[in-house]
Amino acid sequence: MSLDALAVALRARLRPDQVLTDRQQLRTYECDGLAHYRVIPGIVVLPRTAEECAFTVRACAAAGVPFVARGSGTGLSGGALPHAEGALIVTSQLRSIIEVAPHDERAVVEPGVINLEVSRAAGPHGYYYAPDPSSQQICSIGGNVAENSGGAHCLKYGFTTNHVTGAQIVTPDGELVRLGGRAPDAPGYDLLGAFVGSEGTLGIATEVTVRLVRLPETVRTLLAAFRGTDEAGAATSAIIAAGVVPAAVEMMDALAIEAAEAAVHCGYPEGAGAVLIVELDGPAAEVAAQFEAVEEFCRASGAFEIRIAADDAERALFWKGRKSAFAAVGRISPDYIVQDGVIPRTALPQVLTRIGELAAEHGVRVANVFHAGDGNLHPLVLFDEAVAGQAERAETVSGAILDICVEHGGSITGEHGVGVDKAKHLPRMYSEDDLDTMQLVRCAFDPRGLANPGKVFPTPRLCGEVPGRRKGPHPLQEAGVAEVF
Amino acid sequence: MSLDALAVALRARLRPDQVLTDRQQLRTYECDGLAHYRVIPGIVVLPRTAEECAFTVRACAAAGVPFVARGSGTGLSGGALPHAEGALIVTSQLRSIIEVAPHDERAVVEPGVINLEVSRAAGPHGYYYAPDPSSQQICSIGGNVAENSGGAHCLKYGFTTNHVTGAQIVTPDGELVRLGGRAPDAPGYDLLGAFVGSEGTLGIATEVTVRLVRLPETVRTLLAAFRGTDEAGAATSAIIAAGVVPAAVEMMDALAIEAAEAAVHCGYPEGAGAVLIVELDGPAAEVAAQFEAVEEFCRASGAFEIRIAADDAERALFWKGRKSAFAAVGRISPDYIVQDGVIPRTALPQVLTRIGELAAEHGVRVANVFHAGDGNLHPLVLFDEAVAGQAERAETVSGAILDICVEHGGSITGEHGVGVDKAKHLPRMYSEDDLDTMQLVRCAFDPRGLANPGKVFPTPRLCGEVPGRRKGPHPLQEAGVAEVF
Numbered sequence: 001m002s003l004d005a006l007a008v009a010l011r012a013r014l015r016p017d018q019v020l021t022d023r024q025q026l027r028t029y030e031c032d033g034l035a036h037y038r039v040i041p042g043i044v045v046l047p048r049t050a051e052e053c054a055f056t057v058r059a060c061a062a063a064g065v066p067f068v069a070r071g072s073g074t075g076l077s078g079g080a081l082p083h084a085e086g087a088l089i090v091t092s093q094l095r096s097i098i099e100v101a102p103h104d105e106r107a108v109v110e111p112g113v114i115n116l117e118v119s120r121a122a123g124p125h126g127y128y129y130a131p132d133p134s135s136q137q138i139c140s141i142g143g144n145v146a147e148n149s150g151g152a153h154c155l156k157y158g159f160t161t162n163h164v165t166g167a168q169i170v171t172p173d174g175e176l177v178r179l180g181g182r183a184p185d186a187p188g189y190d191l192l193g194a195f196v197g198s199e200g201t202l203g204i205a206t207e208v209t210v211r212l213v214r215l216p217e218t219v220r221t222l223l224a225a226f227r228g229t230d231e232a233g234a235a236t237s238a239i240i241a242a243g244v245v246p247a248a249v250e251m252m253d254a255l256a257i258e259a260a261e262a263a264v265h266c267g268y269p270e271g272a273g274a275v276l277i278v279e280l281d282g283p284a285a286e287v288a289a290q291f292e293a294v295e296e297f298c299r300a301s302g303a304f305e306i307r308i309a310a311d312d313a314e315r316a317l318f319w320k321g322r323k324s325a326f327a328a329v330g331r332i333s334p335d336y337i338v339q340d341g342v343i344p345r346t347a348l349p350q351v352l353t354r355i356g357e358l359a360a361e362h363g364v365r366v367a368n369v370f371h372a373g374d375g376n377l378h379p380l381v382l383f384d385e386a387v388a389g390q391a392e393r394a395e396t397v398s399g400a401i402l403d404i405c406v407e408h409g410g411s412i413t414g415e416h417g418v419g420v421d422k423a424k425h426l427p428r429m430y431s432e433d434d435l436d437t438m439q440l441v442r443c444a445f446d447p448r449g450l451a452n453p454g455k456v457f458p459t460p461r462l463c464g465e466v467p468g469r470r471k472g473p474h475p476l477q478e479a480g481v482a483e484v485f
Numbered sequence: 486m487s488l489d490a491l492a493v494a495l496r497a498r499l500r501p502d503q504v505l506t507d508r509q510q511l512r513t514y515e516c517d518g519l520a521h522y523r524v525i526p527g528i529v530v531l532p533r534t535a536e537e538c539a540f541t542v543r544a545c546a547a548a549g550v551p552f553v554a555r556g557s558g559t560g561l562s563g564g565a566l567p568h569a570e571g572a573l574i575v576t577s578q579l580r581s582i583i584e585v586a587p588h589d590e591r592a593v594v595e596p597g598v599i600n601l602e603v604s605r606a607a608g609p610h611g612y613y614y615a616p617d618p619s620s621q622q623i624c625s626i627g628g629n630v631a632e633n634s635g636g637a638h639c640l641k642y643g644f645t646t647n648h649v650t651g652a653q654i655v656t657p658d659g660e661l662v663r664l665g666g667r668a669p670d671a672p673g674y675d676l677l678g679a680f681v682g683s684e685g686t687l688g689i690a691t692e693v694t695v696r697l698v699r700l701p702e703t704v705r706t707l708l709a710a711f712r713g714t715d716e717a718g719a720a721t722s723a724i725i726a727a728g729v730v731p732a733a734v735e736m737m738d739a740l741a742i743e744a745a746e747a748a749v750h751c752g753y754p755e756g757a758g759a760v761l762i763v764e765l766d767g768p769a770a771e772v773a774a775q776f777e778a779v780e781e782f783c784r785a786s787g788a789f790e791i792r793i794a795a796d797d798a799e800r801a802l803f804w805k806g807r808k809s810a811f812a813a814v815g816r817i818s819p820d821y822i823v824q825d826g827v828i829p830r831t832a833l834p835q836v837l838t839r840i841g842e843l844a845a846e847h848g849v850r851v852a853n854v855f856h857a858g859d860g861n862l863h864p865l866v867l868f869d870e871a872v873a874g875q876a877e878r879a880e881t882v883s884g885a886i887l888d889i890c891v892e893h894g895g896s897i898t899g900e901h902g903v904g905v906d907k908a909k910h911l912p913r914m915y916s917e918d919d920l921d922t923m924q925l926v927r928c929a930f931d932p933r934g935l936a937n938p939g940k941v942f943p944t945p946r947l948c949g950e951v952p953g954r955r956k957g958p959h960p961l962q963e964a965g966v967a968e969v970f
Binding site: 171178187190422430431445 | 588589611633646647656660661662663664666667668671672673674675676678679681682683687699700701702726728767768769770771773774775827829830831860894895896897898899902903907911914915916918919920922923925926927928929930941
């Protein structure tokens, strides 16, 4: 009923092809990049302007219909999973690059703009947009903002939150509000910081101001082959401990290499138990000096072959294996789970050993492809849905990996977000008090809980249910005094 | 009455010398670094542990007494100005460095720890704490977190918010909660980001986890003298446009140089209408190459003398003039206002010209000392309280400078915070809707408005008064439809 009313309200202002209710059309949107959760949305809306987006949210608010925002739908935590009784607001039509201002080192873009397009627009001015998720050819800035996306080069350049200085957003009651601006730091609360990475639960970005980074003078890339991940991990630690900050340090283990070879024939050194891709960028003089040091650390840690990319084509080949690794795993296993956890870099050897033992105990295979430089693991847990019990065992191993990350002082997600997939894991990191505090902020923005419900937080609650924060004895009782007030 | 009750409650648990009510003792705390606002606090509390701090806040909550947190009291926006009917909670006794973990590039400290002490503790391990307010020898980490403090080297390294990865805080109802952690980015809302820079209105930090940065291999510093600020500004733009990111680019104009000479005899080149201090740090090879380029840019922009620091002693001398500049202005003027605004670097020449015109129009002198590299101005508006009308004229000029900053796409504060001083200016940057959104977050943490009331926000309001955010016509009316729901 309320969905029907919503459709009427929306169609009164939007074009027919902006409001989809046909089940065949709706099915196109049933999942994002995490395809094992599927929900057909109640209605799909495709606004073309910020005002249309705000109007859509106001219409949802008036109808009491929950809404989920979606960019390109490449997310890996199910953050854009639709709501069966809700509206899916797709921002892909908001795709203008509004301004490129190289002198201010800023660009202003709409949320549907593809990540790589920002760099393409800035390139002729000598700039680019630094955060580079593997999906950067298709993922959108709006989705990047929602999930605070990372990428291989975030080791040196930081995550999306470090590159967004301002945004116009639609709040869950449909107001257009500006957060931040062009300056690196605005007065008042850093609500922009809270918004970036809030996974659509605090509103929808309709315009984003991003930092542009100067294109480096030089980029140099090497690929080092080791007998095993321990040696590759030691090389990583040595590089970082020496104060070198590479643009990227990526590791793949034997199983990941096998998958990549099968899929894209990247020709990595034979017999490698682990490869490390190390990329340095910056002024030529700095890169030259540090590159030698990196080579030396790799050799000293046991690299048996080091290849240095002679040109852009060879660099692209090194990266091809790495960037295709997730999809490539499909070549060696019918099904797999992509896990995303973070550990302190120093714990790499212990954690990889524990993951190996865990896999052996449960009889599943785990391929490791990850951002070694910042300890952001992406274990791929392989299984075959057709074999009874394997999916469950894979789930068990995948969850246990997160426990290992947390035990080692890490985090349950590095760059994929919590979404629907990890909401249940959030209490592994946060106490009830911590979660209550986050919930208070959510309720401030969205008292009716209409913005992307069921994501991020483990237990859906009405805002009235968030406990008054005061617990425990009265301070006078604590102090042993009977009565004063 | 409630203050008396609070004193009883506190004394039941804390030592006598931790709860001050004697008016003579209270007067010591009547202002922070912005001495032209003075209020004697109702009561002063000096907790020694996080638990005592939480207990104190709970006691304030129970008694309905507002509270203000204070570190070393060096802030320049009156953020730690006491409340006459409230408690001043001084964190200077919480001064343990809990842990220095160089391998994880982290240190864990209590809020009363002095900024420079963190670097002293990390130094033997080859690390330091990067944000460096001019007051770093006396200001505390807790205060830095509250105000999101900057410093000369924030051009390259970022502000406090970029260097805090976790905190334990006392919420305004007295709960101890953890935000963030050791990982560079934690899942869930970035409440830590919202907390850093919230100027004591969301709670009090009782433990802070900060990033440590590797000590650079080399530091090189030059001082370039120009005929005027236009030339020095052009040099700054040329350096940044070339993709060089110096650790610091600081500018002083003729009047600021005059003051510094009078106070510390720093011996800057005679006849300089502006000096630029440019510092580069990093790997020796990079610094050497870029240093040459910087020299060349200075010369090409009209520098008539360039001095290169031969050793640490000479570098210290360059910086002595700059770091003493604020206080030094006292030598040439009985009174002055330190302003703090931000503009896009490209607008430097126009803005400095406008400030000069403004000063001439109102018959006051303005000295400029600032972080040129990131466009963070610190105009010092000189006046003599004893001369009728001068203080008012200085206030007018000081306020008008902020208008100029905002007109040029900048901000009303770069690093000193809003505090009590700039609360009235916040509407120059934010619409009512924007301010309402911040207020909602404040109310989520502090529904009774007891945490540092009267700071940051222009109009004190009860949380019940923050309007329901829904305004304007119903979406169906907007769309021209009469009735559906």
